[in-house]
Amino acid sequence: MGATGSIGIQTLDVIRLHPEQFSLYAMAFGRNIEKALPLIHEFNPAIIVVQDEDTKAKLQKELNHSYILCGGEGLIEAGTAEPVDVVVNAVMGSIGLPATLKAIQAKKIIAIANKETLVTAGHLVMEEARKHQVELLPVDSEHSAIFQALNGEKRKNIEKLIITASGGSFRDKTRKELEGVTVEDALNHPNWSMGAKITIDSASMMNKGLEVIEAHWLFDVPYEQIHVILHRESVIHSMVEYVDRNVIAQLGTPDMKVPIQYALTYPERMDLPVTNHLNLEELATLNFEKMDMDRFPCLRMAFEAGKAGGSMPTVLNAANEEAVQLFLEGKISFLDIERYIEEALERHDRIHNPDLSTIISIDEETRKRVRFHLN
Amino acid sequence: MGATGSIGIQTLDVIRLHPEQFSLYAMAFGRNIEKALPLIHEFNPAIIVVQDEDTKAKLQKELNHSYILCGGEGLIEAGTAEPVDVVVNAVMGSIGLPATLKAIQAKKIIAIANKETLVTAGHLVMEEARKHQVELLPVDSEHSAIFQALNGEKRKNIEKLIITASGGSFRDKTRKELEGVTVEDALNHPNWSMGAKITIDSASMMNKGLEVIEAHWLFDVPYEQIHVILHRESVIHSMVEYVDRNVIAQLGTPDMKVPIQYALTYPERMDLPVTNHLNLEELATLNFEKMDMDRFPCLRMAFEAGKAGGSMPTVLNAANEEAVQLFLEGKISFLDIERYIEEALERHDRIHNPDLSTIISIDEETRKRVRFHLN
Numbered sequence: 001m002g003a004t005g006s007i008g009i010q011t012l013d014v015i016r017l018h019p020e021q022f023s024l025y026a027m028a029f030g031r032n033i034e035k036a037l038p039l040i041h042e043f044n045p046a047i048i049v050v051q052d053e054d055t056k057a058k059l060q061k062e063l064n065h066s067y068i069l070c071g072g073e074g075l076i077e078a079g080t081a082e083p084v085d086v087v088v089n090a091v092m093g094s095i096g097l098p099a100t101l102k103a104i105q106a107k108k109i110i111a112i113a114n115k116e117t118l119v120t121a122g123h124l125v126m127e128e129a130r131k132h133q134v135e136l137l138p139v140d141s142e143h144s145a146i147f148q149a150l151n152g153e154k155r156k157n158i159e160k161l162i163i164t165a166s167g168g169s170f171r172d173k174t175r176k177e178l179e180g181v182t183v184e185d186a187l188n189h190p191n192w193s194m195g196a197k198i199t200i201d202s203a204s205m206m207n208k209g210l211e212v213i214e215a216h217w218l219f220d221v222p223y224e225q226i227h228v229i230l231h232r233e234s235v236i237h238s239m240v241e242y243v244d245r246n247v248i249a250q251l252g253t254p255d256m257k258v259p260i261q262y263a264l265t266y267p268e269r270m271d272l273p274v275t276n277h278l279n280l281e282e283l284a285t286l287n288f289e290k291m292d293m294d295r296f297p298c299l300r301m302a303f304e305a306g307k308a309g310g311s312m313p314t315v316l317n318a319a320n321e322e323a324v325q326l327f328l329e330g331k332i333s334f335l336d337i338e339r340y341i342e343e344a345l346e347r348h349d350r351i352h353n354p355d356l357s358t359i360i361s362i363d364e365e366t367r368k369r370v371r372f373h374l375n
Numbered sequence: 376m377g378a379t380g381s382i383g384i385q386t387l388d389v390i391r392l393h394p395e396q397f398s399l400y401a402m403a404f405g406r407n408i409e410k411a412l413p414l415i416h417e418f419n420p421a422i423i424v425v426q427d428e429d430t431k432a433k434l435q436k437e438l439n440h441s442y443i444l445c446g447g448e449g450l451i452e453a454g455t456a457e458p459v460d461v462v463v464n465a466v467m468g469s470i471g472l473p474a475t476l477k478a479i480q481a482k483k484i485i486a487i488a489n490k491e492t493l494v495t496a497g498h499l500v501m502e503e504a505r506k507h508q509v510e511l512l513p514v515d516s517e518h519s520a521i522f523q524a525l526n527g528e529k530r531k532n533i534e535k536l537i538i539t540a541s542g543g544s545f546r547d548k549t550r551k552e553l554e555g556v557t558v559e560d561a562l563n564h565p566n567w568s569m570g571a572k573i574t575i576d577s578a579s580m581m582n583k584g585l586e587v588i589e590a591h592w593l594f595d596v597p598y599e600q601i602h603v604i605l606h607r608e609s610v611i612h613s614m615v616e617y618v619d620r621n622v623i624a625q626l627g628t629p630d631m632k633v634p635i636q637y638a639l640t641y642p643e644r645m646d647l648p649v650t651n652h653l654n655l656e657e658l659a660t661l662n663f664e665k666m667d668m669d670r671f672p673c674l675r676m677a678f679e680a681g682k683a684g685g686s687m688p689t690v691l692n693a694a695n696e697e698a699v700q701l702f703l704e705g706k707i708s709f710l711d712i713e714r715y716i717e718e719a720l721e722r723h724d725r726i727h728n729p730d731l732s733t734i735i736s737i738d739e740e741t742r743k744r745v746r747f748h749l750n
Contacts, residue, residue: 148621148623149623151526151527151528152526152527153526153644154643154644157643157644159652162655229655229656231655236624239626241652241653242644243644243645243646243647244633244636244637244640244644244645244646244647245627245628245630245633245647245650245651245652245653246523246625246627246633246637246644247625247626247627247653248523248524248623248624248625248626249611249623249624249625249626250621250622250623250624251614251622251623251624252620252621252622253620255620258619258620258621261619262619262621265619268529268532269528269529269532269617269618269619269621270618270619271618271619272618272619272620275620276620277534277616277620278616278620278622280537280604280606280663281604281663281664281665283663284662284663284664285660285661285662285663286660286661286663287659287660288655288656288658288659288660288661289656289659290656
């Protein structure tokens with residue numbers, strides 16, 4: 001799910017490296033036919049899912065394929081198809097949520113790269129996962145780091161999770177300097193090559209905020225035990241401190257193929273020759289700084305929305321997605337992103353334990369409010 | 376075993392912290408009655424073992440205790456006593472070897488802080504451990520780090536072990552500057568507070584060499600897959616790189632109570648409130664440098680002796696123990712240590728797969744040769 005995005009492409013890279021282990025049964029993407037076509041020819045999936053009827057029609061002109069599906073229903077059919085073992089949820093936004101829930105019910109292993117699924121509906125997703133004894137395997141480098149640092153250790157022995165943040169493209173700018181930044185400035189991330197949305201989220205530190213909420217759900221750890229530190233080199237991807245003061249960390253080069261492959265091979269490991277070895281002697285220095293919540297209000301808001309719980313994280317996420325979109329469209333400034341989110345959170349009356357349809361309607365309503373603000 | 380040494384005292388600190396979990400059944404020390412007496416009164420062990428009859432006689436004058444044993448035989452009786460669950464081998468030198476083998480045969484868990492046991496007789500100890508399905512739990516911070524970073528992962532998925540070295544008290548001195556160093560200079564270790572022998576070994580880098588050989592045996596990893604890097608802050612205690620490029624590390628403050636307690640509680644963990652939390656924000660920077668084998672010939676010799684195998688590591692270890700003793704006595708210079716070891720290794724004809732009595736006689740012979748050199 002999300003095959004032509006950054007994670008999707010790298011997932012296919014991993015599949016390509018291990019043809020004896022993996023094959024692609026179903027492939028879902030949005031509208032990028034140009035990017036998808038050579039991949040379809042190469043991996044020959046039994047099911048193709050696209051975003052809408054228009055894209056389906058266009059694709060059918062290019063391709064003789066008997067099974068092209070559309071939208072949310074298509075995602076569900078692909079994600080629950082009998083031959084599927086692992087569903088990689090790497091779509092953008094919350095569109096993958098219903099399909100993920102259905103795939104869990106069908107007892108598929110879920111490799112989760114989509115933060116919104118857990119941010120907006122962590123309580124529903126984790127409840128389903130527990131009920132059907134399905135393991136959710138994180139693909140985000142930070143959560144993969146924590147997952148590996150935990151490696152079967154008991155929840156009660158966790159003192160805290162320590163999530164590292166590179167600081168994004170604006171880490172050395174003051175609040176004042178942020179006022180004039182452009183979309184191009186924001187898209188220039190120092191360590192990782194990623195999609196536009198997540199790169200903006202890195203610059204605003206909302207990405208880290210969403211990761212905090214995701215970590216809360218994935219690892220069942222209260223927000224008071226989740227700590228974020230600035231680590232500009234992104235070499236330590238995250239850590240777990242235990243009650244006996246042992247800290248276990250995962251380190252690596254900034255290559256998403258590493259956590260993607262781990263999610264696909266877990267609990268086994270497989271060679272990954274295309275990725276460089278971590279070379280600490282060459283890196284020479286790792287730096288750590290205290291995270292400043294005043295400098296990065298998006299992170300503060302994420303902690304607050306997470307602690308408030310209920311529908312608040314849904315509002316946080318929907319407002320952020322829409323505001324980032326408006327920023328990328330050149331319609332609002334970078335600092336407007338956090339202002340729009342703050343306003344959306346303030347205006348919302350928290351709903352306790354929302355069900356899926358409530359989440360979807362709050363998500364839509366919040367997006368409209370953020371857009372409406374502009375018009 | 377080694378209750379009045381640095382590791383022994385800190386093991387008792389851990390026992391003191393968890394009186395509901397641990398008690399001391401047997402206590403072995405050398406000759407330091409003054410240090411031992413208050414500990415005997417506090418922990419009230421059923422068995423006491425001292426180094427010799429003379430110490431036993433002196434102790435009996437101070438103490439009304441019905442069960443005081445002597446020397447190697449005493450260690451064996453204490454280590455195999457029925458109520459004992461865990462034997463902490465923290466004696467200095469190779470005196471603990473026969474008792475460790477007997478304790479393994481009696482299916483005791485072995486917490487191993489004594490490097491010489493594995494360095495001189497790794498093939499015998501590991502064979503016994505496999506035969507009797509006994510787990511050897513490392514107490515050294517580096518090996519505890521690797522053990523935790525492995526945490527049940529499969530041997531075949533290890534790409535390499537990365538052992539960190541602080542560099543010891545002379546890390547910033549050139550070879551030239553090492554010529555005039557004193558015992559006092561050498562005993563001034565920048566990060567860890569340890570016994571005299573191990574502090575000298577840290578300065579010469581032989582400590583790291585012994586750790587490499589120990590890691591080879593404990594984790595069944597060939598020397599070609601063991602890598603040493605300089606990391607002056609000693610915050611990352613060691614790492615494991617896997618075939619999929621994930622690197623797992625253990626980090627912590629320099630407090631030996633952490634690995635000691637982990638060895639005692641494994642596979643559980645327990646609170647350790649007396650030890651500070653690792654504070655990376657405060658530490659701010661971690662540095663890594665390439666290890667220079669020309670600057671530290673003791674490390675090179677350890678790798679060579681380890682790869683040569685057979686009786687060579689026994690010679691390496693015995694020559695080192697004796698040379699360090701001569702240095703501490705003020706009889707030879709710091710750089711003589713490596714010269715004496717090199718000469719001992721050159722003069723020795725390697726014996727393949729030596730048994731315990733061969734190891735003991737080679738050990739004694741090597742010590743004599745090193746002493747004889749002087750007279």
